[in-house]
Amino acid sequence: MQRKPPTGVGRLLADVGGSPSLRRHLEVFGPLDSGIDVLQLADAAGLRGRGGAGFPTARKLAATASRRGDLLVVANGAEGEPASKKDRSLLRVAPHLVIDGAMLAARAVGAEDILLAVSRPAPELERAIAERRGRAPDGRVEVRRVPDAFVAGEESALIRALEGRAAKPTLKPPYPFERGVDGRPTLVQNVETLAHLALIARYGPSWFGGGSALVTLGGAFVRRGVHEIPIGATLNDVVRRLGGESARVQAYLVGGYFGGWVRPADAAELALTPEVLGAGAIVALPQSTCALAECSRVVRYLASQSAGQCGPCVHGLAAIAGAISTRRAQPSNIQRWANMVEGRGACRHPDGAARFVRSALDVFADEFDRHVRHGGCGRPYTCVLPVGAGQ
16 A cells, blocks of 8 residues: 655654654555666656765666676665764664665666675664565675774775775776675665665655755754755755754855865855765854864874875875964965875775865865964864764
8 A cells, every 4th residue: 555655854764653663664654566667766766876976876776787697785874974973863763764775776786685784783774674584585685894984985995894804995997886795796875875765666756856865963053963854955944944053153064074165155055965965964163163173183084094005195184184283274285285185096085085175275264364374263172073083
């Protein structure tokens, strides 16, 4: 029986009565139709990845489906971004939607095995799989732990981790759909993307419309935490919708640590698309903290998260972090070094860090000038932007 589609923004986080059990999941969302064309639905809906790059899901499905051999689907829930908690929240609240989406993706590409990659304990996900055990074809679903590290979420690093090796990115090609886990053609999709796919399969592309996205609000927001927002809403709309700020804001970081800074004056024009949202983190930086100290700490963290196999990360990011933290930071040098590290690594880690740095140079230009002229800004450093333990 077709259930009533969720209305409004609350889709992935629809009320399941406080219980993510299979029984409640089926009561709220109903069963999946076994006769649907998954690839066609994903294409018609315009579904794009929610893991950071915003790549069209249908194209990824089609590329993997074109391969021969023992195919595999990996649901990527290895959320290494310190400012984001959206994926772990989704796995806690709606694990069955993620499993449904992974099963649909497996059907679309012709895979029998599904690995659910997580970097932290996921008891709700484990229980959800146990509930389904013995219901074909779910017997092929397995949770696999990977390192809790920023770079471990990158596709090629994730594949190496799933093989029991160090989570270090590799040069592409080959791409995962060509040669992935243990040499098998592998589809890697973010868990939120798969959950959206499960809803589209039930309610159709027209219902999906522009879609929604999970975001983690941090810093000077009144309602910090994970929320669901409509795709395409402006940053201003989201701020108003979710209760506003708790303090005067000097800038917003949108997209996590591979994203960029946005001035409050530009928030009304910024549409929050999957590409802009990146890792799904938005942090409001209050006026009460030193922006350069915050940025330096993030770049130092990113340098510490390098796989340690390429010079731009090993030497370049540490040098940039040190330059930003000095009381007389020279923007021209920092800009030059950021340009030098981009495009020179085995993965996009130095590129994302360089994008963050260039954005800071632009949005906090007055702060850099104040530090150069006066040796500082006079603001304390309050550690608004979260990083890993010990940083």
